[in-house]
Amino acid sequence: MSGKFSVNKIVGEIKNAEIEEEIGVYKNVCYMDILGFKEKILKSNDDCEHYDNGKLLFQIKHIGDIVRRRIEIIDFSKKSQLKSLMISDSVYIFYQDSEFEDVLEIISLIFIYGIFSNLFYRGSISDEKMNHPSKNHEGLFIGVGIVKSYEMERDIARFPRIVISTTYDSEYLVTDDDGIRIFNIFKYISDKYDDFSPEFNSELNKYTIFAHCKMCDEYPKECLKKIIPNYLPDTFEEFIDNVRKKIDKHLEKENRAVPKIYSKYFELYNSSKEEKFNGKK
Numbered sequence: 001m002s003g004k005f006s007v008n009k010i011v012g013e014i015k016n017a018e019i020e021e022e023i024g025v026y027k028n029v030c031y032m033d034i035l036g037f038k039e040k041i042l043k044s045n046d047d048c049e050h051y052d053n054g055k056l057l058f059q060i061k062h063i064g065d066i067v068r069r070r071i072e073i074i075d076f077s078k079k080s081q082l083k084s085l086m087i088s089d090s091v092y093i094f095y096q097d098s099e100f101e102d103v104l105e106i107i108s109l110i111f112i113y114g115i116f117s118n119l120f121y122r123g124s125i126s127d128e129k130m131n132h133p134s135k136n137h138e139g140l141f142i143g144v145g146i147v148k149s150y151e152m153e154r155d156i157a158r159f160p161r162i163v164i165s166t167t168y169d170s171e172y173l174v175t176d177d178d179g180i181r182i183f184n185i186f187k188y189i190s191d192k193y194d195d196f197s198p199e200f201n202s203e204l205n206k207y208t209i210f211a212h213c214k215m216c217d218e219y220p221k222e223c224l225k226k227i228i229p230n231y232l233p234d235t236f237e238e239f240i241d242n243v244r245k246k247i248d249k250h251l252e253k254e255n256r257a258v259p260k261i262y263s264k265y266f267e268l269y270n271s272s273k274e275e276k277f278n279g280k281k
Contacts, residue, residue: 028166029145030093030103031153032110032123035160037089059117060089063110067091070106074099085141091123092149094141100168104188107162111185112200112232115246120160124152125183127166156180186240193236200232 034040040056064086071082082099085092091110095103103125114121128145148165157163162183164173172188173181189196233239 027097028095028100028103028125028127029143029149030091030095030107030123030125030162031146031149032091032107032121032162033153034089034114035120035122059119060086063091063113063119066109066113067093067106070109074102083141089119092141092146094145097168100166100170104170104172104183105192107183108185108188108192108196109200112189112196115243118246122153122157122160122162124149124157124163125166126152127168161185186243189239190236193239197232197234197239 064084067084067086071080071084074080074082080099080102081096082102083094085094093103093106107123111121113119126145126149128143128148152163152165161176162185164181164183172184174184174187176182233242
């Protein structure tokens, strides 16, 4: 009897070790989704100002491509544990502490594409743990992190901003007017713009042009600007002015319904532009 018990115990310990080896543990979760996405889905396709599901599907696919491609680039330059999951317009990014700066970069790329596609994102970063079976179940994630990040996005973010619960320190994490820590996306883009612009335009070239345009293999800048409305200009000043035009358009159309949403973009916009023009970093 005792011998059988010992064998079972050993077998159980082996199985537990296999499970622990197979399940990856992530310390942090970033969650983002699009403000008013349900309304965009439900709006009539007859009005050209409204989104049809085909256009939305392409834009959401493009966002997923940007996230996956960026993770591939990061993984190529340094072995990372970054994982992403996309459900409709919702983007999850799972990462370790050492990959926080990489996540800020991915968030900013999503934000850039979104704002020039009239898709306004909000989200959260949570430092609650997540479990992920690393073999055979790439799309399966479970843990408090998913719940907390979703609740933070829904209940705390409210505006188009990324709220932070992690204690990680960065010059790009600031305290908003309501005392909530947020990621200052505009300041980040301002500082990194020279790096972002050529690479992001290259991504647009890869994923967008061939879906919309059958032209020659060469795409001069003038052609790109006509084909792709979200082509990035050469300087941050041009970029931020284009952002202003987008916000103006939305304020004019939708301010009565959601004034705080777009006014929050103006706050971030004005703060970042002032810092840039005053030479602050």
